[in-house]
Amino acid sequence: MRLLVCGGAGFIGSNFVRIRVRDHGDEVTVLDKLTYAGRRENLHDLESEIGFVLGAIEDPAAVARALADAGCCDAIVNFAAETHVDRSISGPAAFLVTNMQGTHVLLEAAREHGLRYLQVSTDEVYGSIEEGSFSERSPLQPSSPYSATKTGADLLVSSYFHTYGLATLICRGSNNYGPYQYPEKLIPLMILNALAGDHLPVYGDGRQVRNWLFVEDFARGIGHVLEHGQPGEVYNCGGPDECENIEVVRRIVELTGADPAQVEFVTDRPGHDRRYSLSSQKLQALGWEARCRFDDGLERTVTWYRENAWWWEPIRSGEYRDYYERHYGRALKA
Numbered sequence: 001m002r003l004l005v006c007g008g009a010g011f012i013g014s015n016f017v018r019i020r021v022r023d024h025g026d027e028v029t030v031l032d033k034l035t036y037a038g039r040r041e042n043l044h045d046l047e048s049e050i051g052f053v054l055g056a057i058e059d060p061a062a063v064a065r066a067l068a069d070a071g072c073c074d075a076i077v078n079f080a081a082e083t084h085v086d087r088s089i090s091g092p093a094a095f096l097v098t099n100m101q102g103t104h105v106l107l108e109a110a111r112e113h114g115l116r117y118l119q120v121s122t123d124e125v126y127g128s129i130e131e132g133s134f135s136e137r138s139p140l141q142p143s144s145p146y147s148a149t150k151t152g153a154d155l156l157v158s159s160y161f162h163t164y165g166l167a168t169l170i171c172r173g174s175n176n177y178g179p180y181q182y183p184e185k186l187i188p189l190m191i192l193n194a195l196a197g198d199h200l201p202v203y204g205d206g207r208q209v210r211n212w213l214f215v216e217d218f219a220r221g222i223g224h225v226l227e228h229g230q231p232g233e234v235y236n237c238g239g240p241d242e243c244e245n246i247e248v249v250r251r252i253v254e255l256t257g258a259d260p261a262q263v264e265f266v267t268d269r270p271g272h273d274r275r276y277s278l279s280s281q282k283l284q285a286l287g288w289e290a291r292c293r294f295d296d297g298l299e300r301t302v303t304w305y306r307e308n309a310w311w312w313e314p315i316r317s318g319e320y321r322d323y324y325e326r327h328y329g330r331a332l333k334a
């Protein structure tokens with residue numbers, strides 16, 4: 001396939017591009033604004049094999065440039081988003097622009113060129129669930145500015161199917177982890193802090209549950225929906241294992257050989273969702289299955305961060321240090 005991948009320089013987008021180019025021989029152009037979370041380093045081994053356009057999805061001229069670079073492409077796959085819940089609480093404005101306005105610009109471009117359109121979405125649109133799992137028919141009850149803007153985008157995508165007959169697909173993933181994840185997120189933050197001897201800041205009582213999905217499994221799931229999904233449909237893509245945050249942190253302490261005394265309970269996130277859980281039966285019926293269990297994936301992830309200091313050292317010494325100090329009220333060590 002020929003694809004325009006928006007947000008392809010981020011964590012999941014870059015893993016998706018790697019799999020599509022290497023395993024499927026797809027031709028890919030990436031459109032990315034390179035915010036703090038997007039980095040050319042994430043695509044370092046693919047530079048000569050893909051097209052890259054620097055620009056924002058909310059900018060119609062940048063989207064037109066990217067589509068011209070992609071030639072007559074088959075589909076737009078949209079990963080581009082502001083993605084960190086904590087940043088959406090301290091500064092929601094950018095989330096509205098990228099996640100909602102940007103999605104609108106991409107939908108218009110897809111409509112103009114008659115392209116298939118896949119929106120990468122999240123389990124957070126369903127809100128929190130005490131027991132059981134969300135299906136695609138569960139009500140949408142987002143609770144943070146991040147998840148509210150992702151929900152708004154999903155509804156807009158569906159409206160383009162119903163109103164204009166655009167061939168849209170939505171794939172909702174659970175919590176991803178793995179190589180190239182920006183260290184503001186729980187797992188890479190805890191791995192790097194554990195290795196550096198920093199504190200390990202667990203929000204609230206640490207008993208919140210997340211449904212962990214190895215990033216390569218999500219990337220394959222998105223590709224599967226793109227190839228085999230029914231236009232107008234939503235597909236959940238959940239991980240095989242659930243785990244409380246405190247247990248995730250304990251396993252990271254063990255895998256890194258850190259001192260358990262580094263663990264520190266800190267003020268909870270406002271409006272913190274207690275538990276996420278997705279049923280992926282619909283996508284499984286289409287032929288996708290998660291391959292990586294959490295124990296293996298976490299070990300692989302710790303190993304990747306240990307072996308790729310070239311990737312994270314510039315992050316920990318740049319903007320991220322200021323963000324960390326602002327958010328956690330203390331400086332990182334080295």
Ligand code: NAD
Nearest residue numbers: 007009010011012033034035037038056057080081173176
């Ligand atoms: P990320 O923050 O690592 O990367 C986001 C990418 O989008 C970056 O490359 C950034 O530069 C780019 N970007 C941001 N604003 C842009 C704009 N206005 N125009 C163009 N590019 C822009 O995010 P991620 O964790 O890889 O998430 C990718 C997608 O998957 C998002 O849509 C997110 O909502 C969704 N998702 C993430 C998870 C998860 O656990 N990380 C789970 C389910 C779904």
Ligand code: DAU
Nearest residue numbers: 083084085122123124174175184185186201202203208245
């Ligand atoms: O569920 C999918 C979502 O997963 C994606 O849509 C989001 O883009 C992605 O950021 C992620 O959201 P979460 O809020 O679940 O992920 P985060 O890594 O920020 O936090 C995971 C859990 O860990 C959550 O319960 C909050 C907790 N946490 C997080 C951080 C950063 C801590 O206890 N301490 C921390 O320092």
